[in-house]
Amino acid sequence: MVDKYIPQDIEPRWQRQWEADRLSRAPIDKTRQKFYALTMLPYPSGDLHIGHWYAMTPSDARARYLRMRGYNVMFPIGFDAFGLPAENAAIKRGIHPKQWTYANIDRMRRQLRSMGAMWDWEREAVSSDPEYYRWTQWFFVQLFKHGLAYKKMSPVDWCPNCNTTLAREQVWGEDRHCERCETPVIKKNLDQWYFKITDYAEELLDFGKIDWPERVKVLQTNWIGRSEGARVTFPLPSPGEGHEGIEVFTTRPDTLWGATFMVLAPEHPLVEKLTTAERRAEVEAYVAETTRRTDIEREAADKEKTGVFIGAVAVNPVNGESIPIWIAGYVLMTYGTGAIMAVPAHDARDFAFAQKYGLPIPVVIAPSGWDGQPLSEAYEGSGTMVNSGPFDGMPVPENKDKVIRWLEEQGLGQGAVQYKLRDWLISRQRYWGAPIPIVYCPEHGQVAVPEDQLPVRLPDDVEWKPTGESPLKLHPTWAKTTCPVCGRPAERDTDTMDTFMCSSWYQYRYLSPAYGRGAFDPEEYAYWMPVDCYTGGVEHATMHLIYTRFFTKALRDMGVVRDDEPMTQLRNQGIILGEDSEKMSKSRGNVVAPDELVSRYGADAVRAYLMFFARWEQGAPWSSSGIEGTARWLNRVWSIALPADDEGRKTKDEGGASSHDARHEDAKALRRITHQTVRRVTDDFEAFEFNTIVSALMEMTNALYKTRATTEGAPVWDEAITTLLKMLAPIAPHIAEELWTRRGLPYSIHRQAWPEYAAAAAAEDTITLVVQVNGKVRDRVEVPAGIGEDEAKQRALATEGAKRTLDGRRPKKVLVVPGRLVNIVV
Ligand SMILES: [Zn+2]
Ligand SMILES: [Zn+2]
Numbered sequence: 069m070v071d072k073y074i075p076q077d078i079e080p081r082w083q084r085q086w087e088a089d090r091l092s093r094a095p096i097d098k099t100r101q102k103f104y105a106l107t108m109l110p111y112p113s114g115d116l117h118i119g120h121w122y123a124m125t126p127s128d129a130r131a132r133y134l135r136m137r138g139y140n141v142m143f144p145i146g147f148d149a150f151g152l153p154a155e156n157a158a159i160k161r162g163i164h165p166k167q168w169t170y171a172n173i174d175r176m177r178r179q180l181r182s183m184g185a186m187w188d189w190e191r192e193a194v195s196s197d198p199e200y201y202r203w204t205q206w207f208f209v210q211l212f213k214h215g216l217a218y219k220k221m222s223p224v225d226w227c228p229n230c231n232t233t234l235a236r237e238q239v240w241g242e243d244r245h246c247e248r249c250e251t252p253v254i255k256k257n258l259d260q261w262y263f264k265i266t267d268y269a270e271e272l273l274d275f276g277k278i279d280w281p282e283r284v285k286v287l288q289t290n291w292i293g294r295s296e297g298a299r300v301t302f303p304l305p306s307p308g309e310g311h312e313g314i315e316v317f318t319t320r321p322d323t324l325w326g327a328t329f330m331v332l333a334p335e336h337p338l339v340e341k342l343t344t345a346e347r348r349a350e351v352e353a354y355v356a357e358t359t360r361r362t363d364i365e366r367e368a369a370d371k372e373k374t375g376v377f378i379g380a381v382a383v384n385p386v387n388g389e390s391i392p393i394w395i396a397g398y399v400l401m402t403y404g405t406g407a408i409m410a411v412p413a414h415d416a417r418d419f420a421f422a423q424k425y426g427l428p429i430p431v432v433i434a435p436s437g438w439d440g441q442p443l444s445e446a447y448e449g450s451g452t453m454v455n456s457g458p459f460d461g462m463p464v465p466e467n468k469d470k471v472i473r474w475l476e477e478q479g480l481g482q483g484a485v486q487y488k489l490r491d492w493l494i495s496r497q498r499y500w501g502a503p504i505p506i507v508y509c510p511e512h513g514q515v516a517v518p519e520d521q522l523p524v525r526l527p528d529d530v531e532w533k534p535t536g537e538s539p540l541k542l543h544p545t546w547a548k549t550t551c552p553v554c555g556r557p558a559e560r561d562t563d564t565m566d567t568f569m570c571s572s573w574y575q576y577r578y579l580s581p582a583y584g585r586g587a588f589d590p591e592e593y594a595y596w597m598p599v600d601c602y603t604g605g606v607e608h609a610t611m612h613l614i615y616t617r618f619f620t621k622a623l624r625d626m627g628v629v630r631d632d633e634p635m636t637q638l639r640n641q642g643i644i645l646g647e648d649s650e651k652m653s654k655s656r657g658n659v660v661a662p663d664e665l666v667s668r669y670g671a672d673a674v675r676a677y678l679m680f681f682a683r684w685e686q687g688a689p690w691s692s693s694g695i696e697g698t699a700r701w702l703n704r705v706w707s708i709a710l711p712a713d714d715e716g717r718k719t720k721d722e723g724g725a726s727s728h729d730a731r732h733e734d735a736k737a738l739r740r741i742t743h744q745t746v747r748r749v750t751d752d753f754e755a756f757e758f759n760t761i762v763s764a765l766m767e768m769t770n771a772l773y774k775t776r777a778t779t780e781g782a783p784v785w786d787e788a789i790t791t792l793l794k795m796l797a798p799i800a801p802h803i804a805e806e807l808w809t810r811r812g813l814p815y816s817i818h819r820q821a822w823p824e825y826a827a828a829a830a831a832e833d834t835i836t837l838v839v840q841v842n843g844k845v846r847d848r849v850e851v852p853a854g855i856g857e858d859e860a861k862q863r864a865l866a867t868e869g870a871k872r873t874l875d876g877r878r879p880k881k882v883l884v885v886p887g888r889l890v891n892i893v894v
Pocket of ligand 2 (some may be wrong): 509510511512515552553554555556744
């Protein structure tokens, strides 16, 4: 038998064995506590990269740990196979997206298997399979039937390079570029489908039932952007048809008396109607200039405020004063009503604008001690209402609600809550997605495809290169169909769905990927849901992680699922940077390829290193020398854990060489560190602190080497090795299994119970320190044998005898004789 540790030899062998023995299958078992561990499913856009490994390896290790703790653990995997990345890559290479995607899936399956993770491959789901997207379409139909899917014409963000619309979340950065290709986006008017996620804005703000990272909760809260205030209509003195007034939302209705002008977004539909003839040329030039700029540029607080008076006035409803209407780029049509009331005395932006254009700045909230003079800058704090009719003298914000009630009584406005959250735009003018299951009949309008006719299959024979039109629209026959209601000729919707629709419900499909009578088997659902722990990147905070929560809430309200939340616990990993501390990218040439590492060091070393080199939630730059160290450690484990007779290489201690006392002390020390390590590793697995798990196991390995001469072959040695291997099993599953088997222990190590920690064995030995004051014995104290000097001093000073003798005097010096005494000099 070869004695050397050759991971390339043992890893594929064990992977085949585990697969043959179906070791990772998790059927329903009502006698055991279930645990649904889920890691975000990958896009099959190319190679499995080191970031996947970094996200998935600790997730796998933790799932394995929980299995050893006795849970029935389901750990599934699949592919988010529709969508732009796959399609763009296919276009670049001139291969059909389907062919390209499925070839990649095959390749990535092999790569995923090389990790040795405990995926339950029988639960694999691929979102581009017709058996999968049949149900994606079915969910669309349910949302449509319940009024949560609707179509409207609207300006959308359009990537001219990808030739498709983007959701708000897919537009990034100051320059508003496409998330996928970094091309700046433009606006385009299109008739598209939306999901009413805004109906759930309030509930999505409630994180009470989930254990998610604070960071994600904050990102989602800000994204939803709730604010309380009032909607108020400013009447127009000469109202036209359909425009009696201008509606605004304000969070400060208590400042209404100080509104001295209004500002509309340049795109506001009333601008066209209200602009007077003599102002028209200037207004049109300003509108043209502004709409070229991006929303972000327009909103930026430090930019100089510009605007144009349109020649019209509105009436301030609380005091009847005529106030001028302006347009300005900093007011956005996409937020609120696209119109604001400007209160220059109490809003910094309005103040700057009013100063620049010479508009009045009356104070209506008096700061304490205000002398009645004009303000030199906007005052946005609390104070007393002045120049405010019936509210003069009232303190705010305490009386804000009273103002809202008064507005309601007077019929001038009503209390309102506003959110930044917008409905979820799901139409994509692309090919590689699930077709939207809607048919347009000249007589019956939008008709959902009947459920027994799903899936609406995506045809293979299309021109999938982007033209700006939906590829399905260009297909000669695909869109032609009949109306499900009247049977007369009708047209299919030719757009496909946002891929985030597919990933909003995949956790349900994993339950029963072959199930044909519904999106999931209700029996599997009843046992497994919700997901107990979800792991993946924080970059999904305002997309996938909001969508999937919305989806579950909407399905719950339709009676399809039972839970309020899809995933009880969420944990995010950090990012691995290149060795140069920069983001990994092909152009920088700093990409680390896991396949190469696996063939060089073995999967176990890669896994162990990824868990060791950084705090998981923080991430760090990659280090090539670091992985060498981890590989060396596994080699050390190998040679120390091989049974002594395995090769006859190890030499046994001859017994007489070391004293009985030394052997006894070493045995005790080894047992102590074994149990201390069990405690540390267990606590750290619970806390997702994977790097300290590996360092604890490394320290334990060192301790084994130190005591080897005196303890090898003794029961304490065997206990230590067995325990080490069990704790190593979740991290480096192959080497742990190999050594376990070679020691003649029953297959499989991955079915063993997690080691128990014995408090008594872990306890440190204690010694008695003598406490002296000025050389006289005043007390004695029990302390751990390995106590440091500082702590020994503290413990001595805290004894009753020392305190009584010192009687409040400060010690001049404290001397420690390690292991024996502490002398306090006063
Ligand atoms: Zn793009
Ligand atoms: Zn019809």
